[in-house]
Amino acid sequence: MPNSTPRRLDDQLCFAFYSVSKKFNHFYQDALKPFHLTYPQYITLLALWETSPMTVRELGSHLNLDSGTLTPLLKRLEKQGWISRKRSDQDERQVNVALTDYALQKRDEVYARVNSCVDLISFDNMDYQQFLGSIHHVMDELDTISDKNLIHES
Amino acid sequence: MPNSTPRRLDDQLCFAFYSVSKKFNHFYQDALKPFHLTYPQYITLLALWETSPMTVRELGSHLNLDSGTLTPLLKRLEKQGWISRKRSDQDERQVNVALTDYALQKRDEVYARVNSCVDLISFDNMDYQQFLGSIHHVMDELDTISDKNLIHES
DNA sequence: AGCAATTTAGTTGCACACGATTAATTACCT
DNA sequence: AGGTAATTAATCGTGTGCAACTAAATTGCT
Numbered sequence: 001m002p003n004s005t006p007r008r009l010d011d012q013l014c015f016a017f018y019s020v021s022k023k024f025n026h027f028y029q030d031a032l033k034p035f036h037l038t039y040p041q042y043i044t045l046l047a048l049w050e051t052s053p054m055t056v057r058e059l060g061s062h063l064n065l066d067s068g069t070l071t072p073l074l075k076r077l078e079k080q081g082w083i084s085r086k087r088s089d090q091d092e093r094q095v096n097v098a099l100t101d102y103a104l105q106k107r108d109e110v111y112a113r114v115n116s117c118v119d120l121i122s123f124d125n126m127d128y129q130q131f132l133g134s135i136h137h138v139m140d141e142l143d144t145i146s147d148k149n150l151i152h153e154s
Numbered sequence: 155m156p157n158s159t160p161r162r163l164d165d166q167l168c169f170a171f172y173s174v175s176k177k178f179n180h181f182y183q184d185a186l187k188p189f190h191l192t193y194p195q196y197i198t199l200l201a202l203w204e205t206s207p208m209t210v211r212e213l214g215s216h217l218n219l220d221s222g223t224l225t226p227l228l229k230r231l232e233k234q235g236w237i238s239r240k241r242s243d244q245d246e247r248q249v250n251v252a253l254t255d256y257a258l259q260k261r262d263e264v265y266a267r268v269n270s271c272v273d274l275i276s277f278d279n280m281d282y283q284q285f286l287g288s289i290h291h292v293m294d295e296l297d298t299i300s301d302k303n304l305i306h307e308s
Numbered sequence: 309a310g311c312a313a314t315t316t317a318g319t320t321g322c323a324c325a326c327g328a329t330t331a332a333t334t335a336c337c338t
Numbered sequence: 339a340g341g342t343a344a345t346t347a348a349t350c351g352t353g354t355g356c357a358a359c360t361a362a363a364t365t366g367c368t
Binding site for chain 1: 162171174175177178218268280282286288296
Binding site for chain 3: 056070093
């Protein structure tokens with residue numbers, strides 16, 4: 001309770017992440033327009049291009065998304081022909097999400113398009129790995145705090 | 155830095171921003187729970203605690219949000235007693251958004267709560283200013299690209 | 309085997325975000 | 339002054355995100 005002066009910097013860090021995230025979203029929305037893909041749909045495909053098939057839960061833990069977000073998103077991807085959804089025979093609670101032949105064929109084309117757009121961003125005079133490390137440090141801190149549930153007391 | 159081969163999801167800058175942004179959102183959602191405020195509502199109040207009143211457009215340019223997002227958000231803030239909305243007399247196209255006495259009274263309490271939560275995050279062994287600078291560098295790059303409309307050709 | 313606890317995906321409701329459009333108002337221009 | 343362009347907020351439609359809940363299937367325990 002001690003400190004009631006607005007802490008500009010911390011708000012700025014949070015707001016900076018918030019703003020950059022939206023800008024990246026817009027950037028990818030443009031880049032992916034030829035394929036009619038949104039950014040969340042794209043990262044879903046990215047995960048599947050790494051490993052397919054996956055259950056909804058496995059996908060969710062890779063992307064930090066729950067079924068409430070994924071189920072409708074996956075239905076849209078299915079309708080557009082990128083993936084198939086089939087209940088597992090071994091465990092009927094699970095749904096296996098697999099890439100279609102169309103998605104496998106389109107992969108390199110999507111990569112090429114995205115890379116050509118990402119190439120436009122200049123990361124000069126910036127230590128990319130250290131930067132990524134700092135972001136992950138913040139991410140880990142936020143995870144630790146929410147695990148500890150320290151926030152909920154008082 | 156970028157090459158033509160697909161990069162792994164975890165290595166990607168955009169995914170890191172996307173993930174941290176969601177975690178920050180969750181963090182603030184917890185911190186602001188006593189006030190029944192969401193993070194976008196909080197930053198709206200933050201802007202107004204700096205300058206009140208503001209038109210919807212002015213607010214939007216501070217927060218990078220358009221009226222499609224702000225109008226319903228402001229209606230919710232109004233219903234909860236934080237702000238008032240009144241069409242301007244000078245220019246009836248504009249709507250002046252002003253803090254209520256309630257919001258002015260609650261300001262320090264909100265600050266204290268947020269600060270006590272932010273205190274839990276440890277930014278040890280991290281060059282904070284350089285980090286914030288890198289984030290803004292990425293933000294500027296993304297702005298430059300979307301301004302140039304380079305993405306839309308090809 | 310029988311039954312409670314757990315796991316999994318889906319559903320619902322709410323709150324952003326934003327593109328596209330609309331309606332009202334104001335500015336501009338000759 | 340009068341008509342067109344520009345500005346402003348609101349509205350609509352689509353797509354996330356996520357908390358809370360539901361239904362079905364599986365696991366675990368006795």
